[in-house]
Amino acid sequence: MIDIKFLRENPDVVRASQKGRGESVELVDQILASDEIKRAAVNEFELLRQEQNVLSKSVGAAKGDEKNALLANAKELADKVKAADTKRAELEEQTKQLIIQLSNLLDTDAPIGGEEDFVTIEHVGTPRDFTKDGFEPKDHVELGKLLGAIDTERGAKVAGSRSYYLTGAGAMLEFALVNYAIQSALKNGFTPVIPPVLVNPAAMEGTGFLGQAAENVYRIEKDDVYLVGTSEVPLAAMHMDEILPADKLPMRYAGYSSCFRREAGTYGKDTRGIIRVHQFDKVEMFSFCKPEEAKAEHQRLLQWEKDFLIAMDIPFRVIDVASGDLGSSATRKFDIEAWIPTQGAYREVTSTSNCTEFQARRLNIRYKDADGTKAIATLNGTLVAIPRMIVAILENHQNSDGTVNVPAALQPFLGTAKLELV
RNA sequence: GGAGGAUUCGCAUAGCGGCCGAGUGCGCACGCUUGGAAAGCGUGUAUAGGGAAACCUAUCGAGGGUUCAAAUCCCUCAUCCUCCGCCA
Structure with missing residues (x-):
């Protein structure tokens, strides 16, 4: 597996390597695109999760009516978190499936050809x-x-x-x-x-x-x-x-x-x-x-x-x-x-x-x-x-x-x- | 194949719905103490992702579920241990 950070920073190196092997160059761009939407999804999930963690803590501390009000909020938030989590997991899996198809970077000294x-x-x-x-x-x-x-x-x-x-x-x-x-x-x-x-x-x-x-x-x-x-x-x-x-x-x-x-x-x-x-x-x-x-x-x-x-x-x-x-x-x-x-x-x-x-x-x-x-x-x-x-x-x-x-x-x-x- | 038990931070364990990403002991690192060492004392001690940083998120064998909230409850699987059966 190629280091995704390296790929983000040096896509041309990876493209050249894929070309040298006679393998898909477009794969690199598919990965970059998938990685970007994945990161956005992760971010969204993390923000929602943070909100939920805070709210959950306050539910535990609250009593009576106040607690019931918070619970209603929390339920709604839980659904959002779940949805965001599912989306995140799907995109992570999708990105991983793409990355795993990528071959190792060629050594620049390796001869090119069949x-x-x-x-x-x-x-x-x-x-x-x-x-x-x-x-x-x-x-x-x-x-x-x-x-x-x-x-x-x-x-x-x-x-x-x-x-x-x-x-x-x-x-x-x-x-x-x-x-x-x-x-x-x-x-x-x-x-x-x-x-x-x-x-x-x-x-x-x-x-x-x-x-x-x-x-x-x-x-x-x-x-x-x-x-x-x-x-x-x-x-x-x-x-x-x-x-x-x-x-x-x-x-x-x-x-x-x-x-x-x-x-x-x-x-x-x-x-x-x-x-x-x-x-x-x-x-x-x-x-x-x-x-x-x-x-x-x-x-x-x-x-x-x-x-x-x-x-x-x-x-x-x-x-x-x-x-x-x-x-x-x-x-x-x-x-x-x-x-x-x-x-x-x-x-x-x-x-x-x-x-x-x-x-x-x-x-x-x-x-x-x-x-x-x-x-x-x-x-x-x-x-x-x-x-x-x-x-x-x-x-x-x-x-x-x-x-x-x-x-x-x-x-x-x-x-x-x-x-x-x- | 059948019955039971276990799996938590390097190791050993505590925890059995919110005060737990998680206590304690050992180990390890650094510091203090010492002529030096041991002991003692103090501090620190997982991994990954994001962020300039503060910090945030995830992970308590794996996956799923219940719940506002799971190390903790339920289900499935994996591995290990004990006993029985079977075989070499």
Whole structure:
């Protein structure tokens, strides 16, 4: 949620931001208009209420005829107050519904444009030359079968499309990746968290996943709860309606959870393998920090993501995601894309967003220092999303016979330097 | 799933129609006292909106209702605790 005061004072900045995202500019003017009549209604209500409070007090003190006379007045006034209150509530709700549609302000450094207009910031590592190695790389589905690591056929049989089993080496890879991730996160000052994945509407709404993103969310209608698509949701909502002490900031959480995504509208995409699935596990980094620290924290999250890929010895590039492709909460977003040999392309494996105070304002999370209470900033970043990381590891580190070399960093957790055929 | 109890200012509580935005204790902050500290004493100590300020308005789990007036009465919901049942 955008700060309404900021919007009143800087409507042009907000208009420019909406334009950059390819979203409604008129919305800004609708909000300003609605806000103005709302404020008038609030004022009217408050004046009437004040009058009523005074009158009520005098009723209490009065006796006999005097009291009866005052009561007649008070009754009439009570009706007026009620009417004014109803009007005020309606206008407040209307204004809120409009404001909530507004996306976060773009970072002025974010590239403008659509999905294709990202800016590549850097390349790290060099894609392996399989021709030089003398063999044609197998894709992760084939490798997964040879290693007894991934079973998409039975996944489909039991749970439908985009479902899979991780078995044997596949399951062990997940445990190793998670353990390595949590160990790194601990070193970087994160508190490890296993959050609820079934959350209430307030948590989902507050984190901004019931807007445009709603159709990708699983809902359990009978109990009015949602399955989260990322632990960002329970991690952000963890401090909903709280005021955090400034000296505890930044507060960093590393959440490990299953993530559920309907993947509506992606029918043609990535139908093979486990790049795009309905359920996967992920270790997510989440930070609460002072707004003035947010940019630097964003860079730190990005660095930790890069460190992970480097430790996995996987070539990747970092892209600065363009305005039209940002989530509504993000002011700026960096994706890390790993090289996938059989696709001859870089594919997103992690992503980090700076949500500044936008998400915190919706969730009513603030911090307090000597100067008072202020909105806090929130940021999130993927440390490791298991299936995509498994894809990257298998494909990049495969040998001609289908065995796979384990990155040195994972070896202690996996207990082997090589995944063998079954 | 059934029965009962609870939810008030950081914590613990008081309040059960107007004197209550709300008392007390603890905690915390500042000051006095002290050689220093403890104790003691004094002052202050929620959030949001409006206003230059004085101050006004809202909030006593959430929402609705009764009333001139609700922390206080009624209804619905949520959460927590205790007991019973059921299950791992």
